Amino acid sequence: MNRYLSVIETPYRAVHEEQCDTGLWFTHALRNAGVGVGVLLRGNAVVYGVHHQKQPRLTIGMKDVAVGPNGENEIRALMANRVTVYIVVDDAADRGIFKDDMIPGLQHLPRGWLGKLYDSYQRVIHW
Amino acid sequence: MATITIGIMDPPLEAENITTAFRLIDAALRKGHNVNVFAYEGAVGLTSMGLARHADPVTGASVEEMDHPTTREWVESLQALARTKGVKLTWTNCGLCIEERGLGAQLDGTSAGAPKDLIDLADASDGFLFIPTK
Numbered sequence: 001m002n003r004y005l006s007v008i009e010t011p012y013r014a015v016h017e018e019q020c021d022t023g024l025w026f027t028h029a030l031r032n033a034g035v036g037v038g039v040l041l042r043g044n045a046v047v048y049g050v051h052h053q054k055q056p057r058l059t060i061g062m063k064d065v066a067v068g069p070n071g072e073n074e075i076r077a078l079m080a081n082r083v084t085v086y087i088v089v090d091d092a093a094d095r096g097i098f099k100d101d102m103i104p105g106l107q108h109l110p111r112g113w114l115g116k117l118y119d120s121y122q123r124v125i126h127w
Numbered sequence: 128m129a130t131i132t133i134g135i136m137d138p139p140l141e142a143e144n145i146t147t148a149f150r151l152i153d154a155a156l157r158k159g160h161n162v163n164v165f166a167y168e169g170a171v172g173l174t175s176m177g178l179a180r181h182a183d184p185v186t187g188a189s190v191e192e193m194d195h196p197t198t199r200e201w202v203e204s205l206q207a208l209a210r211t212k213g214v215k216l217t218w219t220n221c222g223l224c225i226e227e228r229g230l231g232a233q234l235d236g237t238s239a240g241a242p243k244d245l246i247d248l249a250d251a252s253d254g255f256l257f258i259p260t261k
Contacts (some may be wrong), residue, residue, distance in 0.1 A: 016146040017139060021181075028185045060149045060155075062211070064246075066194040066255060090203030 002122035003036040004059075009043040015069035021048070023127030024074045028031060032079050039078060040119060042088040046095060048083060049087045051103045072103060077083055079105050086117060128214070130161040133249045134257035135229045138169025139178060145170075149201055150196050153255070154215070156208050156227065161215040163252065165245040169228075171220040172200040176232040206236050219244055221248050 005026040015021055032036050041049050048071035057066035058067055079085055087102065090111040097106070109117060133152060138145045148164075155162050166173060178197040194235045202218060209216035222239035225231060233239075249255040 012143050014140050014142055014145070017142070017196070017198065019195060022140075025185055032185060042194045042212070055189060058150075060146075060153050061208040063201060063204040065196055067183075067188075083139075090253075092197075 001034075001036065003038070003120075004123045004125060005038045005040060005072075005121035006030075006077065007040045007042060007124060007126045008045040008048065011045040011047055011071065012106060013127075015071075016065060019067050019069050021069065021074060023125075024048070024071075024078065025127075028074070028078055028081065031078070031083055037083055039075075039083060039085045040088070040114075040117065041075075041085065041106075042091050042114075046087055046092040046097060047071065049085070049102050049106050050097055051091065051101065062119065063121070075103055077107075079103075080127075088114070107122075128159050128161065129253040130163065130251065130257070131155050131254045132163040132165065132252040133175075134165045134167060134249075134255075134259075135170040135259075136166075136168050136258065136260040138172045141169070141253040142260065144260070145198060146171065146233075147194070148258055149198075149205065149241060154204055154209065156205065156214055156216060158213055159212060161217075162209070163217045163248040164219065165248060166218065166220045166224075167242075167245075168221065168224050171224045171228065171230055173253070174202050174218065174237050175199060176234065177230065177232045184195065200259055202234060203236075215246075219248070 008023045053072040055070050058065040086107040086109045089108045135148045141261040178199045180195040218237040
């Protein structure tokens with residue numbers, strides 16, 4: 001079976017409606033189905049790699065959203081399910097995010113190594 | 128009290144634009160302003176009666192644990208907020224967009240209109256914001 005790399009570059013896409021990131025959710029569903037998957041956080045999506053994230057409560061109209069999205073929890077759940085999660089450290093640094101800000105266990109990757117990473121997977125899904 | 132018209136295009140469950148639009152509508156209503164919404168293209172799905180809550184098979188969370196909001200419920204909730212505040216929230220869906228998507232079953236209190244309705248609403252408003260899809 002081919003190995004898939006999920007490249008997450010656009011974060012927060014409909015996360016309040018879905019209560020999760022759709023790309024990460026899909027990747028986790030693949031993993032649960034026995035597919036070999038990895039995750040790459042790049043561009044603005046490196047924010048999912050920041051630890052100690054809090055989800056502020058959201059109220060729209062008369063309705064509270066009781067269960068909000070939490071990118072950190074999704075990343076930790078994937079890693080707990082033996083999914084390797086890479087983060088482009090240059091993209092993180094561009095946004096003021098450094099090693100001490102990140103979830104332990106992320107694989108730090110310079111931007112210049114992306115080609116090698118892509119070559120190590122047979123399929124790439126770019127979200 | 129001002130009147131604001133907001134146009135939206137994104138469908139449910141695809142973009143953060145809709146949450147942003149809902150928050151703007153919510154804030155305007157809370158401040159006592161009237162709001163007109165014109166939903167174009169995929170945004171007519173926001174008030175579809177076919178939207179449903181669901182469980183999460185990845186995390187194993189039940190429907191009750193997820194307490195999953197649908198956009199239709201959010202719009203109902205905004206309608207309730209407007210009544211509480213004594214202001215008007217009008218919601219006009221593009222009628223053709225509804226037909227071509229087969230989304231005829233729509234939330235009470237919404238209506239079907241045409242592009243000219245957006246212009247009439249905008250012309251009669253103090254402020255106008257259109258949030259297009261990308």
